[in-house]
Amino acid sequence: MIELNSVSGAFTLLSSDINAWLYLLPGLAIGLVFGAMPGISITMAMAFALPATLYMEFLPAIVFLTAIYTGAGFGGSVPAVLMGIPGTSSAVATTFDGYPMARKGQHSEALGIALASSVIGCLASYVMLFVLIVPISGVVLKLGPLEMFAVAVWGMLLLGSLAGTQMSRGLLAGTFGVLLGTVGMNTAGFVRGTIGIPWLLDGVPQIPAMMGLLAASQLIGLINTTYLIEDEGSRNISFAKILGGVRQAFRYPTIIFRGSLIGVIIGAIPGVGSSISNLLSYSETKRNAADGDTFGQGNPKGVIAAEAANSSSEGGAMATMLALGIPGGGATAILLAAFAMHNIVGGPSFIAHNKDIVYAVIFSNFAQAVLLFFVGLGFVYVAGYVVRVPLRFLIPSVLVVSTFGAYAIEGSSAGPITLWVFSVLGWAMVRYGYPVAAAVVGLLLGSLLEGNLLRTNQISGGDFIGYGLERPWALVIFALMLGSILLQVISKRRRVKQAALAAAQTG
Amino acid sequence: MISKVSRRTILKASAGGVAFAALASPSILRAQGAYPDRPINIVVPFDTGGYNDRLARAFAPFLQEELGQPLTIINRGGAGALLGHTFFLQQPDDGYTILCTSAAPYLPLNVLTQDASFKLEDFYMVNLPSQDYTLMATSAGSDVKSVEDAISRLKADPGSLSVGLQPASADLVNFSILCAANQIDSSAVRVVTYDGGGPARNAVAGGVVDVGFVGGEGFLPLAEQIRPLLTFDSRKRDNWEGAIVTDVLGADADFVVGSQRGWGLHRSMQTSNPEIFKTLVGAIEAASKNPAAIEALKNQQLATDWYGPEESNKMLARTAQVMEQYIELLKGN
Structure with a gap:
């Protein structure tokens, strides 16, 4: 799979052009800052930088943009950990355990864990890309609606983990989220639930809605608290603790590996990407962990799972873009536009004729991942000071920034309106004991679930089982899913038995 | 921490700000200046990265050259371009807002299937260089x-x-x-x-x-x-x-062309601001025929062919007509 000629060609390319290296650092920094601002998505950060790349050579331009991609991918996790607000939709699962860790005063550790998992996930994804770019691209296009539906259902299993103590309320909240996700024009051209508002035709604006649900439930709940962290002694930000978090991440290589694998595969599927992969990885890790019950209360494994998956999705999306010339999401669409600006068309012929450039992009991403570690350390250290800001300043500031972000991402007041409506909704859900996160998951998965179920129906002419038998990959996904659930049941039973045994021995 | 900034200071600062804004916006003070005397907006009713967005961004530098004012691209995606088209028509027809869109099929679709608040005739197509199929x-x-x-x-x-x-x-x-x-x-x-x-x-x-x-x-x-x-x-x-x-x-086959993409203006501008209208049409024509523009756009697989307003409006009307025959199909019934 690896062609040594091209590899050495890539090294020549990279070593001959100092410019390709000069843009790494500013790219990462821009990405981190933009990604950390709630509402500014990875795509927007890249679109913002796109005009500047017109005046660069091809390779530096792509390196600059992918550095922003990498930086923004991690940037989104910083507010997710510190304030429970995902900076981008790919950091939703990071809030589940990262934010509880921060509230317990383990913000330094959580940020260190997130950073290390992101860096390793990113590295791992590019290693896989390096080896697997051709086979991945061969499979991706063959995935049909049934396979996508299976992935969405897998994501929905997460509801079980988010439900907390009352399963019925979790399912209800999740169903509500799915219903919200189906608002607008569906894939067959039918319009539902827009109550006559034209901008709802494209569905509920996901990112403002998600920020509203999560932000309000977190921030309004804090109204009577003075600081994010109650204990004054834990409020300092310590380099040693961040590094401690980094070491902690290395203790769970299987979680990182599983996360990266899920991230690469899901990231490679056009139209799915990192906002789903982090949820899948989180739910798989929780299901397989011995201490699964403590997930959601600040278990570092949850942060590792989410972060490894969302940053490795970048490699998967890049594989699809490079190998097929197809953008999997907004970020790769911008990259393709940058390709076009330099008169290069992505796709199979691009890979075949420009292997050296492809490998150069991959190698520069190795360097980005390593650099991200150091830039990220500094960034995280500074950002950590948020915990020292009194909440009476922090909460209004965050709400104002979120409002601006919601406006920026929609380009009209549809963003802020959605944010506020969903803030009230989020607050009400928390007030009456419904898990907000379940609604967010439903909202993110709703249209994927519905659109692909509908297409499966269309393509099979109603004969689901007959069609399913013709789709081996869908069967594989369903089998894996069932296996994973079964495994959980077995291991849980074993644990209960062991606990009972231990209790009997001591008692 | 108690803020030391008094209310008076804030008032002073904001008064200064208002004065500065008035000075800094000469367009308001000398509205009668020669067109164009301030930046012009291009409305693209789609998100970044699509064909129209790429076309607008690639063509803008050459149009800018003709008009002598910078062009700003505004992406107003959503609801099958309905939101962007409505937004465009809501802007004054003073020549400071122009449109780059997939006129067909979206304008007829907005009108036929989405109860749009506008008519096809509210738009005037200067040129539709991209004719998809x-x-x-x-x-x-x-x-x-x-x-x-x-x-x-x-x-x-x-x-x-x-x-x-x-x-x-x-x-x-x-x-x-x-x-x-x-x-x-x-x-x-x-x-x-x-x-x-x-x-x-x-x-x-x-x-x-x-x-x-x-x-x-x-x-x-x-x-x-x-x-x-x-x-x-x-x-x-x-x-x-x-x-x-x-x-x-057969030779007389009935079929619909695909997307027809390019540049549009408010039709009302023909009567309200005829001089500006002429300037804009001339600028778009000149930029479309600029060899450097043709070369640059061709490299990005974008079209620059000049059909002119008469032909472009006729093509759009023809497409709208055929689409109207299939209105039930398009409505999904």
């Missing part, structure tokens, strides 16, 4: 060898092939025209609907659907993974193999 294609490894093969299979059993396309599109109209001409019951065909041209093309290339009817220009990057079967145009386009529609359905 429907391409019927299958994946490169498919056992469907030709359009005749596909037609005979569908004739024998309409459920034998699955067909990928976008709902409410020119492609859907063309698909049903092809079915009607060959006595195929199109309601019995397994039609699979996709949210955009990209996903539909991916499904064709991956063999997820047996055949697809999608805009042909977007297939170019996937050329190696598909087998073109039929081009819905009276001439060969983009060197695709396979048949052309007039060969299959």
